[in-house]
Amino acid sequence: VVVEIRTLEIENIGNREEELEVTSIFEPILSTKAQDIAHPAFNNLFLVFNYENNILEIKRKKRGKNETEMYLETLFTTDAETIIDNEFEIEKERLKQRGNLGIPVVVEKSLPFSNKLGFQQEPEVALRKTIKIPAGKKVNITQIISVNEDKIQAIENLNKYLNLENIKKAYEISKANIEAECRYLEVKSKEIELYQKILGYMLFDNPIRSRQIKS
DSSP, X not given: OEEEEEEEEEEOOSSSOEEEEEEEEEOOOOSOXXXXXXXXXXXXXXXXXXXXXXXXXXXXXXXXXTOOOEEEEEEEEESSEEEEEEEEEXXXXXXXXXXXXXXXXXXXXXXXXXXXXXXXXXXXEEEEEEEEEOTTOEEEEEEEEXXXXXXXXXXXXXXXXXXXXXXXXXXXXXXXXXXXXXXXXXXXXXXHHHHHHHHXXXXXXXXXXXXXXXX
C-alpha cells in the first residue's frame, strides 16, 4: 500500500492576475525494477489505462498465477480557480518526442494534451491543469497517487487525501518521524543532502551518466 502526495504552493507576488499551466509527469511501471530492466517493452504490455470521474487509473494485469493485479489511481486537485481542468497524456513519444531529454515538447509549446486512452508501448503519464492566481494570493495544487492491490482500497486512500487538512496532518507526521530518525542516527542536514544525491545515482537511471560511459 503506497500513497504519494505532491503539493506545490504558488504565490503571485505581482499586482495583476496570472494564468499558469501546471503539469506533473511520471512513468508508471507497477512491477519490480528487475522485471522492467529485463524487458521493458514486454513489461508495458500488462498496463491498462482508464479515466473516470477525474481519476486516471493504471491497472497492471498479473503475469502469472502467483501474482496479483495492481492498481494505481491518481488525480490533480487545487484550491485555485481552474480555467482548463484535468488534461492528461499517456503517450511518451507525443509528450517528449524521440531523443528529447529536456522539457517535454507539449509542455514547452503549451500544446493541448490528447486525453486519449489505449495501449502504449512506452507510456508516460502527464496531468495538467490551467489555473488563475489572483494578485497577492497563494494557491495550492496537489497530485495524489494511490497504489494498492485492491482497487476499492486504492480509491478510498485517494479520496482520503482530497481533504487539505488530512494532507497537512500527513506532512506533519512525516516531518516529525524524519526529525526523530535523524536525531537517533546523529545525521546533520548537509550529510542528508549528500546521502540523497548518492542514493539518486544508485536507485535511478541517469541518462547523462549513461551517455558519458558509452562515449
